[in-house]
Amino acid sequence: MFNQVFQSVSGINNYGLISTIIFVVFFTIIVVYAFSIRKNELAEFSRMPFEDETKDSNEV
């Protein structure tokens, strides 16, 4: 589909291609990074919103 969109337009060859390549490279890096994080670390990060509750934050 993208191919079609691209082809029907004049002058886009460079911009479209470059932009898409930049995105794909960027996206790949992020995905690779996201999957490189260890499970226990992820669990620790995702519990951050709950940490304030373990302290005496409800004291007046």
Add this chain to the structure above:
Amino acid sequence: MENQTFYYDNKTVKLFAYATLFWGVIGMVVGLLLALQFIWPQLTFGIPYTTFGRIRPIHTNAVIFAFVGNGMFTGIYYSLQRLCKARMFSDILSKINFWGWQLIIVAAALTFACGFTTGKEYAELEWPIDILVAVIWIVFGWNMIGTIIKRRTRHIYVAIWFYLATFVTVAVLHVANSIEIPITFFKSYIVYAGVQDALVQWWYGHNAVAFFLTTPFLGLMYYYLPKAANRPIYSYRLSIVHFWALIFLYIWAGPHHLIYSALPNWTQSLGVVFSVMLIAPSWGGMVNGLLTLRGAWDKVREDPVLKFMVVAVTAYGMSTFEGPMMSTKTVNAISHFTDWTVGHAHIGALGWNGFMTFAVLYWLIPRIFQTSLYSRKLANTHFWIGTLGIIFYAVPLYWGAITQFLMWKEFTAEGFLKYPNFLETVTQLKPMYAARAVGGALYITGIVIGIYNLIITIRQGNFIAEEAASAPALEPISGKRVSGEGAHRWLERRPVQFTIAALIVILIGGIIEIVPLYLVKTNIPTIASVKPYTPLELQGRDIYVREGCYTCHSQQVRPFRSETERYGQYSKAGEYVYDHPFQWGSKRNGPDLSREGVVNGKQYKPNSWHYNHMLNPQKLNAQSIMPVYKWLISDDLDMSTTAKKIRVMQMLGVPYPDGFDKIANEDLMKQASLISADLKSQGIDCAPNKEIIALIAYLQRLGVDIHSAGLSAAAGTGNPVN
């Protein structure tokens, strides 16, 4: 490290929460008034301050920047402190942030009512207030980053990434789209012209949606949804990908507001492609939110906070599916310029932003008041009335949009437009407009119930202004990467560097799309017959901007047969090179005006017609929903600004001859006298120095230059020249 005790600042949170509710009601009541003006145009009351074109920006700005803005600050000020285990960086900055923001809102409402506007949608504020916005925004960012720097946690939680991206991107967008040269304290010209202005404006406009209405609220979702459901976010991994992919892609999508316009095709196509790709991260976020509720759906049935959140996240999913669809050329040809866009915007605003805001308020207000919500039943009532309100609002508008589009496009067997009178296509929609007003009224009723519920909650509670907390101080480690630490992990503990990284990511799209438009000359082919406006026309144009005519009228004929038949030649980029600001508009509640002045054209009207029409549109067309503009007939034109306006235009590259500013008013009076004399010959007495004369001069100029270029009007449905 030893445990430190500190206090969370709840006072600022409380103030922002009150402001959210207050401005929410005001902004939406103004919206309701606008909706009613479509049914009873007399409700503009015949005075300038309440006319449609002036209060529409009050509505949009109040809802976006006052209601959602204050709601966002409420949620951020509360969650940021807890996620950082630190009090806000500076109480003084918090105060400046709060009071400065309220000052901006009041100034906005007053100046819009007086007609001080830049004429750029969602960026209508004039330059002094623009500067104030920039200052207060930086105060917010400074306070936020300061807080993050003194935090007592190592990792920066993903919600805060969204807050940081919000801060930096809105700053860039606001500044880039507000580069104006002042004429007076309340009037300026934007430095960009025509197509370039359109692109910068919609790069801004679209990303105001992205980075003011979406990213901060995603941040709120990542904090409050887990809190309310009492379980961590479904996938932290997904949230990382969600964040980066979203901010990267969003920034490219602006040109989807300009499809089939005179914008160069390559830019349009980039906008389309990236808009379609945007579905992926948006839905990633939605799925992440909804899956967090896995196994907790029984809670949703019980808890109004979760109910609001589920509908909010679902509305987010719906509008982020709908948005990319509307970006494709096929759908855009239908949806653009109709109320489809308005329906789409309100699914986002009422569903996503509105409901998420109420979820946050229902969750947070009882907590800072150490009590529980007064009535769950009332909150549920609010929820159901609000949901019904959204449906009643949006469905009639979608229906109306398709009806109107079909009517615009319909030809008779003989090949003529079936509904050549534009007004017929508006009159047809009146029942839909009435239903929409009912939807809006329902939504507001829900809010009033919500406010009552919260007031009683607050009354029975006990406010903790300073909430004690304790946490061990953070052990200092090197600012550089420590061994074994990846680049991203390092970023996750360095707020300033993180912000810069986000900045770079969002700049890529903007630069690739916008800069070439300035560098590549062929993108905007000039048209020899297009000349600068005369001083009278220029003044008239500024009246057009002041009155917000663009809130109902477009100036952009798309290359469809149904449009060239109705209006005349389709629009070319070269036509707009002297337009500071561009006035293409985004919806058509009235006909396109860009060919209004072409003598013998499809829309041409004599001066006297315009005079009578502005005086009382309903007298000419009983069904017209256009407001009366009788003050234009009684008010004198302010000619003291003419010379300065010409000089600023020259500065911006408009080729007026040297010294023209000195004779500009003379030229103006000469042209005005001709129009006045013509009116006189039709039995209308109107002095040449009245505002209406300038406006008529401008309307009679529209499309004239391009027509005299002798380009074929029968160009049909092909693409624009470029």
